[in-house]
Amino acid sequence: TASDDIEKQFALNPTTFNIQSNDHNYLLDFQKMTQMNVKTNVERPMRRNDKQAVKNNANSAKSKNHNSSLKISSKSKEFPNEVYEWFFKDENDAWIKYGQPNSQNKIDCVPSASSDKIEEHYNSNPAQCLTIESHQHKYLLDFAKMTQTNKQTLVQRPMCRKLRQTQTIQNEVNHDLTVHAVHEWFFKDDNDSWIKFGQLNQINGANNSVTSSDIENLFQSGSKATVNIGNNKYTIDFVKMTQKNTSSNTERALRRRAKIISMTRNGASFSGASAALPAGWSAMNSHILTVRLTSSDPEYVKNVAFIRQTMPNFQIQQMYRIQNPFLWKAYVNRKIHMQQKHPGIKFKEEYLFHGTDSKNIKSICEDNIDWRLHGTSNGMAVGRGSYFSNSAQISVGYGRGNPRVMFIVKVLIGHIALGNPGIVKPPLHQSGNPCDTTVNNVNSPTIFVKYDTQEYYPSFYVEYN
Numbered sequence: 001t002a003s004d005d006i007e008k009q010f011a012l013n014p015t016t017f018n019i020q021s022n023d024h025n026y027l028l029d030f031q032k033m034t035q036m037n038v039k040t041n042v043e044r045p046m047r048r049n050d051k052q053a054v055k056n057n058a059n060s061a062k063s064k065n066h067n068s069s070l071k072i073s074s075k076s077k078e079f080p081n082e083v084y085e086w087f088f089k090d091e092n093d094a095w096i097k098y099g100q101p102n103s104q105n106k107i108d109c110v111p112s113a114s115s116d117k118i119e120e121h122y123n124s125n126p127a128q129c130l131t132i133e134s135h136q137h138k139y140l141l142d143f144a145k146m147t148q149t150n151k152q153t154l155v156q157r158p159m160c161r162k163l164r165q166t167q168t169i170q171n172e173v174n175h176d177l178t179v180h181a182v183h184e185w186f187f188k189d190d191n192d193s194w195i196k197f198g199q200l201n202q203i204n205g206a207n208n209s210v211t212s213s214d215i216e217n218l219f220q221s222g223s224k225a226t227v228n229i230g231n232n233k234y235t236i237d238f239v240k241m242t243q244k245n246t247s248s249n250t251e252r253a254l255r256r257r258a259k260i261i262s263m264t265r266n267g268a269s270f271s272g273a274s275a276a277l278p279a280g281w282s283a284m285n286s287h288i289l290t291v292r293l294t295s296s297d298p299e300y301v302k303n304v305a306f307i308r309q310t311m312p313n314f315q316i317q318q319m320y321r322i323q324n325p326f327l328w329k330a331y332v333n334r335k336i337h338m339q340q341k342h343p344g345i346k347f348k349e350e351y352l353f354h355g356t357d358s359k360n361i362k363s364i365c366e367d368n369i370d371w372r373l374h375g376t377s378n379g380m381a382v383g384r385g386s387y388f389s390n391s392a393q394i395s396v397g398y399g400r401g402n403p404r405v406m407f408i409v410k411v412l413i414g415h416i417a418l419g420n421p422g423i424v425k426p427p428l429h430q431s432g433n434p435c436d437t438t439v440n441n442v443n444s445p446t447i448f449v450k451y452d453t454q455e456y457y458p459s460f461y462v463e464y465n
Contacts, residue, residue: 001019001020006019006028007048017030018038024037024038024039024040025037025038025039026038028046033045033046033047033048033239033240034046045239046239047238047239084119084161084162085097085098085115085119085161085162086098086115086118086119086122086159086160086161086162087115087159087160087161087162088111088148088157088158088159089157089158089159090157095160097115097298098111098113098114098115098118098132099111099112099113099114099115099116099117111132111133111134111139111148112132112133112134112135113130113132113133118130118132118141119161122143122161123253123255124188124192124253126143127143127144128143129141129142129143130143131151137150137151137152137153138150138151138152139151141159146158146159146160146161147159183212183216183219183256183257184196184197184212184216184256184257185197185212185215185216185219185254185255185256186212186254186255186256186257187243187252187253187254187255188252188253188254188255189252194255196212197210197211197212197214197215198210198211198212198213198214209229209230210227210228210229214227215227215236216256218236218238219238219256224236224237224238224239225238226246232245232246232247233245233246233247234246236254238254241253241254241255241256242254277323277325277328278328280299281321281323282323284323284325287324287325287326288322288323288324288365288366289323290320290321290322290323290365291320291321291323292318292319292320293319293320293321293460299321299460300319303319303408303460303462304316306351306392306408307353307392307462308392309392310391310392310393310394311392311393311396314392314396314464315464315465316462316463316464317403317462317463317464317465318403318462318463319460319461319462319463320460320461320462321459321460322365322458322459322460322461324365324366324458327367327368327457327458328457330453330454331410331412331454331455331456331457333454334412334452334454334455335347335349335412338412338414338436347412347413347414347436348412348413348414349410349411349412349413350390350410350411350413351408351409351410351411351459352388352389352390352408352409352411352448352456353388353389353390353391353392353394353395353396353406353407353408353409354369354386354387354388354389354395354398354406354407354409354458355394355395355396355397355398355399355404355405355406355407356369356398356399356400356405356406356407357399357400357401357405358399358400358401358402358403358404358405358463359400359401360405361405361461364407364458364461365458365461368453368456368457368458369386369407369409369453369456369458370386370453371384371385371386371387380421381419381420381421381440381447382419382420382421382423382438382439382440382447382449383419383420383421383423383424383426383438383449383451384421384423384424384451385438385449385450385451386449386450386451386453386456387447387448387449388409388411388447388448388449388450388456389446389447389448390445390446390448391446392406394446394447396464399464403463403464403465404463404464404465405461405462405463405464406461406462406464407458407459407460407461408458408459408460408461408462409456409457409458409459410456410457410459411437411448411450411455411456412436412455412456413436413437413448414435414436414437414455415429415431415433415435415436415437416435416436416437416438416439416442416445416448417429417435417437417438417439417442418438418439418440418441418442419438419439419440419447419449423438423449424451425451426438426451436450436455437449437450
């Protein structure tokens with residue numbers, strides 16, 4: 001039985017699995033991570049690694065810091081990064097990702113829990129069932145049986161867990177790409193937060209003297225290790241992915257994640273953060289691409305549902321996805337900068353609407369929304385910047401031309417402040433740092449004004465009558 005066969009079985013049903021050799025029958029227990037000879041009862045530990053970790057082991061003798069270097073040939077377009085997604089099978093026998101609306105099903109019946117939330121629960125306790133909700137129903141997810149059961153109707157559907165490639169790298173020029181990465185280690189603290197080894201815990205101020213690199217070195221050496229952190233001694237089990245205090249017996253979950261350090265193509269290097277384009281983008285042979293979406297595309301369905309929250313009868317002629325790597329990288333880098341500058345703050349992102357004249361479509365797709373270039377019709381009541389709204393009904397009023405057009409924009413909201421006509425940049429926040437956005441009402445805003453074009457990205461635009 002090949003490793004790939006075992007991985008497929010694990011994705012379908014992570015409980016137990018029988019395999020056969022010439023003379024023996026073995027029971028694989030995915031919960032205990034053991035292999036037991038059914039005849040002799042001899043039990044051996046198993047370990048499940050991503051392929052990159054296996055390559056790291058092979059190269060560990062050559063690299064003191066265990067940096068991983070992966071060659072991606074022109075036939076391959078993806079870098080594996082050990083992230084899993086969850087799906088359920090709908091009445092049309094189609095696999096639907098959790099959190100993803102589907103045009104064949106009623107929006108109210110689609111579970112609201114995201115695939116990432118389900119994976120987070122599964123990682124913390126794969127033996128425990130999870131209850132999730134849609135607008136109309138409650139569902140029980142049984143990880144042992146890999147089923148989703150509607151608690152009201154008792155209708156049961158299969159679900160599955162699939163490994164996905166987290167980062168898609170377009171290899172337009174058909175040359176090899178080298179990706180350099182390191183693995184980072186985290187433990188879960190008392191507040192269910194993932195803390196990186198060697199990182200100061202922002203909540204309790206505790207400092208971890210053992211670094212992520214130290215743990216990676218131990219991982220490369222074997223399946224178990226003992227470390228001293230402060231006055232405490234811990235046993236680390238890399239098979240169970242746990243850290244246990246030898247005095248109190250307190251056990252914590254561990255997590256190992258790959259971090260891309262750099263990428264090189266034809267001798268040119270660029271950072272992993274700025275190169276990470278959205279996984280759903282189409283292949284590009286130009287600097288900018290607009291992709292017309294069909295009514296069955298998940299993005300189309302999601303955007304229609306978003307628009308109809310405030311305009312139930314809104315009718316769309318066409319919808320386009322905007323793919324501009326230059327603008328996207330500027331947005332991502334700005335987000336990273338804001339997060340690094342204020343590590344204790346999680347910056348809020350929202351999709352907002354922007355109505356404009358259809359003659360501005362080309363320039364916005366190329367250079368982003370800029371009130372100095374594209375003008376405004378709202379009198380600058382909340383500040384001298386680019387205007388957005390969380391209500392399609394408001395933004396539609398600013399659509400001009402034939403057909404009329406409205407953009408759906410990803411916006412970094414950050415700290416907000418009440419705006420006025422004279423503001424040319426946001427006022428200071430109580431923390432002493434400038435606010436990021438001005439609004440028409442700080443308690444229930446419907447108008448948002450941005451002053452930095454790097455803090456928003458035009459993701460889609462729709463044409464309508």
